[in-house]
Amino acid sequence: MAEEATATATATAPAVAADLSDERLIRTEGAAGYAKLFLNRLRGGDLGSLPVILGLIVISIGFYSAEPVFLSSRNLVSISQFAAPIGIIALGIVLSLLLGEIDLSVGSVSGLAAASMAVLTVDKGHSVFFGIVAALLVGLVIGAFYAFLYTRLGVPSFVFSLAGLLSFQGMLLYVLGKNGTINLPSDSFLVQWTRFKFVGDAASYVLVAVIVALYLAAQLWGAASRRRAGLSTTWMPMIALKAALLAVGLGFLTYYVNIDRGWSYLWLFFVLLVVAMDFLLRRTRWGRHLYAVGGNVEAARRSGINVNRIYFSVFALTSVFAAVGGLLAAGYQTSVSQASGTTDTNLTAIAAAVIGGTSLFGGRGTAYSALLGIVVLQAIQTGLNLVGVDSSVRFMVTGAVLLLAVAIDSVSRRMRSSSGRG
């Protein structure tokens, strides 16, 4: 009835699209318009993830000139494989950060999950499938427990995840028992899948074609329904251009990695998860509510959102992703030990999310930041490995390069804010 009440709209719909009728709006039309828009964005510093990509390019050129192997097909494939497990963990961290929360225990959880799987399959003789399901359950239970601590008792996430970091490391030791390291059988499904599965030559191009077709279809369908609703649409040639760029870019990359082994299942699985999370975050009610809670939890609550459910889903997903990452890392490494997940995993995963552009303060960031961030970190690490220097120098250079990669982004943001945006 409130809708009836507002039925007496003031004016009839204008000739221009409803969303472009304000006369203060600077219009974007045709090629020139887009060029101008792009220039304005450049000047305003509103570049999305462009600066981090730029950072990545700078880094790559640097390492390439020091050691050409860096950009070899083979090396790119290995970077992608190593990036995947921690990238998946970082994806979970992105979700936590979007809520303005942190999870310091993803490393321990990944180790504990992998150890549980290993003990169940290798020591106790259960099937790999059983082991994987059990490991995922470990993640789920931990996440649920975190959600309980947060929503019922109000313990800050920093504290409970710090406690988890310690406790689950203890459990990892406990589960592994005296023997310590457990080697996974090399014919185990997990080992084979993570290490030796690649998409075949032909299949990979089919994949590219399907992706481009899907993209194009989604864009055109979106444009059509906006036009039907009397709203502005993206300029058609622009859509075509973007699709073409996508096709050429993906096609070339595929050609290039096919020189070596091609796209690994491991990497594709990670990318698929990122795309799926991106879709969930941007296109579903759950994602919308997640951003709302991260932006202003009180406003979200007053809007009738079930805030506790959002916290539950995020803590659970973060821990489950940690478990998945731990399993894949174990498969790729073919073993689980007392050190699994305990060294740099936490910091790397959190750093990846932040470097990719997700804010620590909630409400700002995308699923893609996990991908971008982990690729940057892995590229730095691999590059420095190839250059081959003493640890002292390597540490110093890692820090410096990291700073460089992010500083480009920061400076461009700074330009934006001084031009009044944000």
Place this chain on the structure above:
Amino acid sequence: MAEEATATATATAPAVAADLSDERLIRTEGAAGYAKLFLNRLRGGDLGSLPVILGLIVISIGFYSAEPVFLSSRNLVSISQFAAPIGIIALGIVLSLLLGEIDLSVGSVSGLAAASMAVLTVDKGHSVFFGIVAALLVGLVIGAFYAFLYTRLGVPSFVFSLAGLLSFQGMLLYVLGKNGTINLPSDSFLVQWTRFKFVGDAASYVLVAVIVALYLAAQLWGAASRRRAGLSTTWMPMIALKAALLAVGLGFLTYYVNIDRGWSYLWLFFVLLVVAMDFLLRRTRWGRHLYAVGGNVEAARRSGINVNRIYFSVFALTSVFAAVGGLLAAGYQTSVSQASGTTDTNLTAIAAAVIGGTSLFGGRGTAYSALLGIVVLQAIQTGLNLVGVDSSVRFMVTGAVLLLAVAIDSVSRRMRSSSGRG
């Protein structure tokens, strides 16, 4: 002239103190009033650091029943000595957190500072004084560089301090060079001062008397000037009671630690720093501005506060405190090695600040949280050392106890917020 403009105040000052005239205020008068106020606060959950202290008491009783040595004079003295160096680092972290920023590099900075001192004094034969000054300068320069990155380039603190964590660890390795561990001469001032200086029996009681006298004087002077200004004052018997409690409490503790070696200079130095920082934070313009920037940086800037200066001072202090902590730890350990500051230092210092009650999101917390937090953490560690359990169990119990200590606080806060406060 704006003051002239407002000279025509509406009503003459009422008979009650200006700050108690609102009739909605629930009054506090006499012993019964205070008792009621206290009960109300208990019920409302507004307990300050009481819950964490309660957590500490629960922990202590637990460990005491498992191993009575835990509460021995000797053990308390050694807890206090171990707590001091990291406590000082945590104090710096508190400052960063009050701004809503983080410093992940305090561990590396503490190690680098200590290594610089050690190399200069032991290898290069400079005086200890020179070494200490150089180490503090290292901290200062790092902090200043951080401030530059933050205020000029807008790099987030998480990122630059992560870069610092790596780079300064590299520099630590570099500075120590091929010899690795450096032993400090046992007659070195730093070693002697951190390990063997204790306040004598008589002197310690004099100290207690002075503290109580100062407290009383400050309270009475405050009350007098409030009365002169027509504002409400604390009920006199309350002041007397608090002073008496302080005297008895401090006196007993002093008596108890004097059974062993007494108060160490190291611990007193830490406490002095905490008290000094507390004073600076609560009673000076700088401290006020720091809280303002942490609470709402835009509002602070619009109030004409030089926000950049605040950031500079905080990043500089955090790094300098890290350097101080590193020096004291080196003195207490009588050596510096490649591992100095690189293992748990960061996490312990940050955890101490958070457990003590400082918010990760800026604007809320006190200098005392560093003290409280580090004592809780050291008590847990010492207690577990004394009980002597497997490392797997140790990790699990550490996590659980930590959670317990903070959960008490969280639950009481939760009660408060459901009763409408904060």
Place this chain on the structure above:
Amino acid sequence: MSTSTTQSPAGDVVLSLAGVTKRFGAVQALTDVHLQVGAGEVVALVGDNGAGKSTLVKIISGVYQPDGGDIIFAGRKVSVGGPSEAQELGIATVFQDLALCDNLDVVANLFLGQEKHHGSVLNEVEMEQEAWRLLRTLSAKIPSVRIPIAALSGGQRQTVAIARSLVGKPKIVMLDEPTAALGVAQTAEVLNLVERLRETGLGVILVSHNMADVQAVADRIVVLRLGRNAAEFKVEEATTEELVAAITGASDNVVAARAERRQGGEQHG
């Protein structure tokens, strides 16, 4: 000052409060407050700053839990455990602090918690179309609905918050100072809107400091002073002077003094 406490509201009583009490630490914000709203009735809630109006609104909308007192909704005693329960009962609220998510755009804020969707996928196009319709109804001057709320002017934000309350099917709408930041045209539209809501049989609680607006649209005026019921008027019974006197608790108040001074007709400048 004419105080008539027993009123039979226009239609059936939708909401009725009795003996509501709320304390914050040392401040007693509400003491034994009662209030009734009927279907198709506009009740204005007025009072000085800090009188407890917003606290009362937040209690009804489930944001705060009262320390004591009853809430009777549609004849049934209810306990509003949280904002989502209030929404389920059919209570829509425009909060004084707006409660918008700065990081989300206008469309997302408008439909927050009540998104339109195909299956579980958001229907952005329909929401955007509907957003423009709602905003036009309120004469909103918003250049784009795809910019984050953080980039809007004060009045633009308030318009968004008001438009929010029209999404869904409420039985009662509470507006806490809805026109404070609005321009003259937008204010007029909101007053029109309140009248349309009344015509469709909704109960409306309107909190406002603007006596002219209150007198223009309200059926009944409830005055709070220092957290207590101070007076209640039928709108046609009350003069502005009486209202102000009830709010401030004195008839020789600063408002009266100013009015008199200006009556005196001296030219300034």
Place this chain on the structure above:
Amino acid sequence: MSTSTTQSPAGDVVLSLAGVTKRFGAVQALTDVHLQVGAGEVVALVGDNGAGKSTLVKIISGVYQPDGGDIIFAGRKVSVGGPSEAQELGIATVFQDLALCDNLDVVANLFLGQEKHHGSVLNEVEMEQEAWRLLRTLSAKIPSVRIPIAALSGGQRQTVAIARSLVGKPKIVMLDEPTAALGVAQTAEVLNLVERLRETGLGVILVSHNMADVQAVADRIVVLRLGRNAAEFKVEEATTEELVAAITGASDNVVAARAERRQGGEQHG
């Protein structure tokens, strides 16, 4: 609609803007705006929601940098690089979003950046005493000045923000919708205050949507529409209808329509 662009303000010109322009991404918020304020003059800045009033205020107070245009203060061309520079020039501002620190108490917020101190130690007693004096002047209904701002009602916060602008010795005071959340008594006090500021020779810029208030205290009224100067009136020349027409850009607007309808005298309810 009578537009008289060349005005000689009451005293010397304190502040004058020429050709000020500001763009936010795709939105042109201000285009070639000019404005003058004299000593002892109250200039009202009015306009629809999103017209650019607050943006203009923020440019003068150094919060935003203009994309183009000149600011002339006390006869000198200045560039206001930041809020602290504005304060040094003697520009005090009450922002529409108040810009208070929620975590600090009332006293701390009132004196933020201008604390009273002995040496480097804060003089809390003097500040608290002065705080009560300032708040009483504004008829503030604040139970305690030692509770954090987060615990205050909307109007109480606004009162604190206004009181802030009286600390120190400004030459010009800008009030961006200062009475939006205020009660009737507090509003009257603020209007009194504006008049007292004028009497002491300060320049005042008052942003408001309340035409009655504007007409009561302003000397001159500047109208912005969609980011441009739309009209300028001497207060005694302008009728409310003319003002509204200038703001909305049409004389057959919703406000006029409402007024007419109510003139029709029908009883509601």
Place this chain on the structure above:
Amino acid sequence: ACGANDAASGNGSGASSKAATIALLLPESKTTRYETFDKPLFEAKVKELCPDCKVNYYNADQDEAKQTQQVDTAINAGASVVVLDPVNGAGAGGMVQTAHSADAKVIAYDRFIDGADYYMSFDNETVGKMQADALVKAMGNKGNILMLNGAPSDPNAAQFKKGAHSVLDSSNIKILEEYDNPDWSPENAQQFVTDQLSKYQPSQIQGVYAANDGQAGGVVAALTGAGVKPDALPPITGQDAELAAIQRILAGEQAMTIYKPIPIEANTAAEVAVKLAKGEDVGTSSETGIDQTDYNGVKSFIFKPIVVTKDNVADTVVKDNFYQVSDICTAQYADACKAAGLS
């Protein structure tokens, strides 16, 4: 599975190529030996034996996952021989597979890896035994000790622990408390011992087993901090022959350390690596004079660790040029040096 087996093609580094690439992977950098001795010695020897060969160096910072990646990177960079000191030997099978699938040979350096082509090391369990033996001897096979083991997350620590226990458990020595020190951290060692001193009198502790020199330093700090005079310290063990430990040994603060004469290890590794790279035959005894043996099915060269006490500092670390006398005998230790006849 396509492509997995032709991975090495296109690298142009056949096993017999003259300009072969050899990868050296070391586990961490917080222990001085690796970058101070192993790496430079190995590089120098390779240069000597095969001037055209290239050595690529990697350090894993005690992170298994990082090392896995480094093996991959090494292969990508064309290594035909991988000299691998694993962070965790027990879990390094996957790395060997990776190398083998690219036709590269693996030498397990210092820590055993099942499936490696060659293994050369000081045996970890033996190290633990030697430490315990020295301690038992110094204590006259009676009295109480505190036992500080390495990090529970470090698989080598378990081997030291096992070796030490095999001796201690069958002796008359009583272990009062035992501790697995996370990160091998000296700070933790100091705190652990200090805490025990709340429970036991210093006089109740007749010896301390510390698994490495870093921990030994923490133990000394704890005991002296509790008022034990440096010359009254009980026997304390160590390992790694860190400079700081040698100094403490001379000053009488530490009883012993384990010196692993790294030159011989590094040189042998270089020799075998170059031979493998050139496709030559690796003889049954090395030019460094070590006979090849079989250790768990892997062709091995096993070296003897050496116990260093005050008496043989001059004959071991100084003689081997592991340290210069001037490094050891700083002002603080001048007297102790003189007493031990070092100059």
